[in-house]
Each structure stands twice: as C-alpha cells, then as structure tokens.
Amino acid sequence: MNEKNVIGRELEGKLHQPTRQLAMVFDLNKCLGCHTCAISCKRQWTRDEGMEQQWWAVVNTQPGMGTPKNWEHLGGGWDAKGEPRASKIPTRDEFGDAWKFNKDEVFQGGKGTVTYLKPVTTKGEAPDWGPNWDEDEGGGEYPNSHFFYLPRICNHCTHPACLEACPRGAIYKRADDGIVLINDKQCKGFRFCMEACPYKRIYYNHVRDVGQKCIFCFPRVEKGVAPACARQCPGRLRFVGYLDDENGPIHKLVHKWKVALPLHQEYGTQPNVYYVPPLAPPSVDMHGRADPSRPRIPLEYLEGLFGPRVREVLALLEAEKTKKARGQPSELMDLLIVYKWPNDIFPDFVRDPAEL
Amino acid sequence: MLIKRVDVDAAQLGDPDAAVWSAAKAAAVSLVQAPAAMQPTKYIAAKWQDKPYGQVKALAVKALRNAGQIAFRLEWQAKTKNDRRIENTDFPDAVAMLFPLSEQSPLIMGGDGAPVSLWYWRADHPNRARNDVASGIGTSQVLDAEAVAAQAKHEDGRWTVVMRRVLRSTKPMDGIVEFTGGQALRATFAVWDGGNLERAGIKAFSPSWLEMNLEA
Numbered sequence: 001m002n003e004k005n006v007i008g009r010e011l012e013g014k015l016h017q018p019t020r021q022l023a024m025v026f027d028l029n030k031c032l033g034c035h036t037c038a039i040s041c042k043r044q045w046t047r048d049e050g051m052e053q054q055w056w057a058v059v060n061t062q063p064g065m066g067t068p069k070n071w072e073h074l075g076g077g078w079d080a081k082g083e084p085r086a087s088k089i090p091t092r093d094e095f096g097d098a099w100k101f102n103k104d105e106v107f108q109g110g111k112g113t114v115t116y117l118k119p120v121t122t123k124g125e126a127p128d129w130g131p132n133w134d135e136d137e138g139g140g141e142y143p144n145s146h147f148f149y150l151p152r153i154c155n156h157c158t159h160p161a162c163l164e165a166c167p168r169g170a171i172y173k174r175a176d177d178g179i180v181l182i183n184d185k186q187c188k189g190f191r192f193c194m195e196a197c198p199y200k201r202i203y204y205n206h207v208r209d210v211g212q213k214c215i216f217c218f219p220r221v222e223k224g225v226a227p228a229c230a231r232q233c234p235g236r237l238r239f240v241g242y243l244d245d246e247n248g249p250i251h252k253l254v255h256k257w258k259v260a261l262p263l264h265q266e267y268g269t270q271p272n273v274y275y276v277p278p279l280a281p282p283s284v285d286m287h288g289r290a291d292p293s294r295p296r297i298p299l300e301y302l303e304g305l306f307g308p309r310v311r312e313v314l315a316l317l318e319a320e321k322t323k324k325a326r327g328q329p330s331e332l333m334d335l336l337i338v339y340k341w342p343n344d345i346f347p348d349f350v351r352d353p354a355e356l
Numbered sequence: 357m358l359i360k361r362v363d364v365d366a367a368q369l370g371d372p373d374a375a376v377w378s379a380a381k382a383a384a385v386s387l388v389q390a391p392a393a394m395q396p397t398k399y400i401a402a403k404w405q406d407k408p409y410g411q412v413k414a415l416a417v418k419a420l421r422n423a424g425q426i427a428f429r430l431e432w433q434a435k436t437k438n439d440r441r442i443e444n445t446d447f448p449d450a451v452a453m454l455f456p457l458s459e460q461s462p463l464i465m466g467g468d469g470a471p472v473s474l475w476y477w478r479a480d481h482p483n484r485a486r487n488d489v490a491s492g493i494g495t496s497q498v499l500d501a502e503a504v505a506a507q508a509k510h511e512d513g514r515w516t517v518v519m520r521r522v523l524r525s526t527k528p529m530d531g532i533v534e535f536t537g538g539q540a541l542r543a544t545f546a547v548w549d550g551g552n553l554e555r556a557g558i559k560a561f562s563p564s565w566l567e568m569n570l571e572a
Contacts, residue, residue: 083398083402084398084399084402084403086402086403087403088445089444089445089553090444091443091444091445092442092443092444093443095444122442123442123443161399164397164398164399165397165399165400166397167395167396167397167400167493167494167556167557168494168495168556169494188496188556190555190556191444191555192397192399192400192556194444195399195403196399204444206441206442209441
C-alpha cells in the first residue's frame with residue numbers, strides 16, 4: 001500500500017495534482033475521420049499478441065454508439081458528491097473484436113464457389129459489432145442528417161477513476177507531466193480500472209493478463225517528439241502541450257480563449273483532453289431554405305457532450321471567423337489555422353521521430 | 357490436523373482421485389465473505405457493498421506428505437465451472453492458501469515486516485499454481501509462476517484441486533514457504549467464484565488459522 005502513487009488521489013480532502021499537466025486539444029472542425037491517428041498509434045504500440053483488438057486512439061462518428069458500444073451509458077467516474085459511480089466491464093464484443101477471416105476455406109479449401117470470405121470473432125461467432133460499425137451513420141432526418149467525428153484517447157485525468165479503483169496501486173499519474181500509466185508489472189488483470197473509467201478507454205490483454213491503454217506516447221514525449229496520433233494527423237487538429245504554458249496553444253485555447261471543452265465533464269474525472277466543438281451549417285427545409293437560427297447539429301446534442309458553454313463557444317468561433325474573413329486580425333483563428341506546423345501545434349514536441 | 361506421511365509416489369500424491377486421499381481425514385474449514393469495508397478502494401467497496409459474493413461457505417482440506425513432497429487437496433462447491441478467460445468479463449474460479457512467514461503475520465494478506473506466502477491456483481491454468489508473497493492488502497507479488505504443481509477436476513458441482521510441491525523449495529528465496537518434517541504449520545484459505553466476477557479481495561476466506569502438524 002505504501003508504494004501507491006498519491007498524485008491524482010484525494011487524500012484528506014485534498015486532490016493531489018502533478019506539478020505540470022500535459023494536455024491535448026482536438027479541433028473537431030478539422031477532423032476528417034481518416035483514422036490516421038488510430039493507425040499510427042496501432043503501428044507504434046499495439047501490434048503484439050494480445051493487443052489485436054486494442055485501439056488506444058479511436059475516432060467515433062457522432063451521434064453514434066461509440067467505442068465500446070454505448071460507452072456513455074456504462075457508468076464509472078464520480079457522481080456529484082465525488083462518490084464512485086458503479087459501472088461494468090465493457091466486453092470484447094462491445095469494443096469490437098479483432099476479426100479473423102476464413103481465408104483458408106475460401107482460397108485453399110476448394111470452397112471458393114460455395115462460401116464467401118467472412119469475418120469471425122475470437123469466440124468463433126459472426127460479428128455484430130466492431131470499433132467503427134456505425135461509422136458515418138450519424139443522426140437527424142433528411143435533409144438535416146448530420147454527423148461529425150470525435151477522436152478519443154485516454155484523457156489522462158486529473159482525478160482518474162481508474163487509478164483510484166485499482167486495488168494494487170498499479171496505476172500512477174506522473175508528477176512532472178500528469179501522464180497516467182499502468183505499471184504492468186504491478187497489474188494483475190483484475191479489470192476494476194476498465195469498469196471505473198467512465199470513458200472506457202482501457203483494454204484487457206488476454207495473453208498477458210493485464211490492462212493496457214494510451215500512454216500519451218511518453219517515450220516520444222520525453223525526447224521532444226509529439227505523440228504519434230498528433231504528429232501523423234493529416235488534418236493537423238491535435239494540439240499538444242502543457243496546460244500552464246501561457247505562450248503555448250493549449251493554454252490559449254483552454255484558458256485564454258476558452259473554446260476547448262472537456263468531454264462529459266460531469267463524469268467528474270477532470271479530463272485533460274479538450275475539444276473545440278464543431279460548427280454546423282444551418283438546418284434546411286424540404287425546399288432547401290436555410291434557417292440560420294437552427295444549426296444542423298442540434299445544440300442540445302453538443303451540450304450533452306461538451307457542457308453548457310457550447311453555445312457561447314460556437315458564437316465566439318463564428319464571430320472570430322467573420323472577423324478573419326473581413327481581413328481583421330484574429331488570434332483565435334490564427335491559432336486554429338496552425339500556419340506553421342509543427343511549431344504552432346505542439347511547440348515543445350517538434351522533433352522529427354526519424355531523427356531519433 | 358496431522359499431515360500424515362504416506363509411501364506413495366508424487367503422481368499419486370498429486371492426483372485428486374488417488375486412493376491414498378480417501379484414507380486421509382478432511383478438516384472442514386469455514387469460509388466467510390471478505391467484508392466490503394475491507395476492500396482497498398472506494399470503487400470496489402461501493403460496487404460490491406450490496407451484492408452477494410464470497411458465498412462459498414466451506415472448504416474440505418486434506419493434506420499428505422511422502423518422502424520428499426507435500427500436497428494439499430482442497431474441495432469446495434462450485435455449481436458452474438469457470439475456466440475460460442476469453443471475454444473481458446471472464447474470471448476463472450480460483451483457490452489460494454496463505455502461509456505465514458513470521459509469528460506475527462496477520463491472516464489477511466500479511467502486513468509490513470510480517471509477510472505471508474501464497475499458493476494461488478486458478479482454473480485457466482489448472483496444472484500449476486503460483487507462489488506469491490504479500491505484506492498487506494494489494495501488495496502481493498508473483499515470486500514463481502510455476503512453483504507448485506497442481507491437478508484439478510470439476511465434477512458434480514465441486515472443484516477438487518491438489519497443490520503439490522517439494523518440502524524444501526528447489527528455488528529457495530525470501531517469501532517462499534519451506535516445510536520440515538515434524539514442524540507445526542498453519543494456513544488460511546480463500547475461494548473465488550469466477551462466475552460471479554470474483555477476483556482480488558472479492559472472495560470468501562477463512563477467518564482463522566488451520567493448525568497443522570507435519571509428520572516427520
């Protein structure tokens with residue numbers, strides 16, 4: 001017990017915080033849903049046996065069920081009184097398994113004319129869900145159908161429910177940068193963290209019998225290289241930096257301009273990934289007439305994800321966008337445009353990984 | 357309980373169905389639910405405080421030795437056999453023995469400076485048990501994943517597991533329990549019902565020592 005990390009824990013009524021906190025801001029107006037973040041993470045970290053079904057970085061279509069399926073309704077995190085909310089372990093099926101295909105049967109087994117190439121799960125069943133099963137379905141009715149993309153990673157929370165749930169003290173939050181890590185030598189695969197995390201971003205490795213999740217690419221970060229998902233993002237929408245760096249884009253977007261909002265802050269874990277909410281075109285009627293007072297993505301829906309400040313943030317984004325279009329200066333638009341990559345988007349982590 | 361010395365080979369000693377075990381006398385060890393208030397984290401306590409767990413009430417314990425080895429035969433009621441670990445919600449059934457490594461070792465997972473040695477068998481690895489050492493709740497460390505040979509069967513709604521090891525460990529180190537003919541020893545026990553998602557401190561355990569004497 002004495003070895004348990006206290007950072008991120010509430011002891012004697014006080015929440016112990018790291019000296020600095022690394023954070024990310026995702027500008028949802030730029031996400032094109034290409035999944036390059038997910039693939040770059042996969043290539044870097046989750047290629048070993050037992051990690052086939054793990055996607056530490058995912059991109060969900062919203063409105064949608066997400067990854068794992070229906071995760072927003074599984075519980076976890078803290079209630080308004082700071083008490084843990086009961087939850088359940090998300091299943092392999094809910095995450096979406098790594099499918100295998102009957103290639104031998106079709107290509108070698110002489111059954112190419114009587115059967116077809118089809119996926120099976122680890123349990124040998126035909127899948128009825130996958131990590132992006134409902135991709136691009138979205139919500140709304142024609143002509144106001146809508147969707148946007150929501151990239152998700154571990155939120156490296158300030159008050160991590162996973163850390164506090166672990167009976168072994170196997171999860172710790174680093175004092176210098178607030179990255180939350182699972183010590184897999186201490187982990188015994190009990191999976192309480194998977195339940196307690198309200199964002200359901202922890203996977204179970206069945207081969208090694210341990211929990212695993214996004215590590216904020218700490219070995220890269222320690223060498224001044226941005227996390228793989230951020231560095232490889234073609235949309236250049238993933239800002240990385242320290243929350244307290246007043247000259248950096250994270251501080252400016254979160255604290256100065258206040259346009260980057262946490263996802264489901266009511267879960268109480270104080271996530272350190274923030275989102276610039278998506279602007280939407282106006283609703284149209286069956287004759288194609290636009291109603292600028294009603295954005296096509298309902299505000300109530302966005303408020304359900306990013307909280308009550310959504311309206312105010314979208315209005316500010318519109319106002320600054322208009323200013324910029326008129327040729328007037330806008331620090332906020334310049335920040336979001338990212339004129340100089342990589343310096344403007346992760347100024348402390350510009351080193352090219354190829355140079356390592 | 358006297359751990360009798362019998363003249364059988366290791367294979368028979370390790371076989372839960374071997375005739376030698378029917379002659380051995382069983383100790384009926386009572387088990388109770390490990391209290392929710394004793395769970396090491398708020399999450400676990402809150403989640404389980406109103407749920408039934410640790411409902412296995414009794415464990416039948418037999419023990420024998422031969423010239424070089426000691427074996428414990430543990431039998432308990434388990435209506436379902438949970439030995440898979442494929443889904444994230446699969447938790448295999450398990451049983452453990454706890455041996456104190458000092459006079460003062462608390463029977464609940466040991467304490468600071470008063471460690472305990474644990475033999476832990478789990479149904480997804482039915483043929484071996486591992487040896488852990490612990491100095492308090494949440495501190496157990498695996499010392500040797502294959503320290504103890506095991507043989508198990510699930511029949512008529514009951515698990516029977518035999519754990520067997522040489523009296524003097526082949527890999528002696530701190531935290532490994534050693535046995536000498538003629539000595540007194542004691543142990544406590546724990547049972548996990550995997551079908552009820554039981555793991556870690558969510559278990560049934562024996563709240564008092566089973567005192568044993570190892571025949572010389």
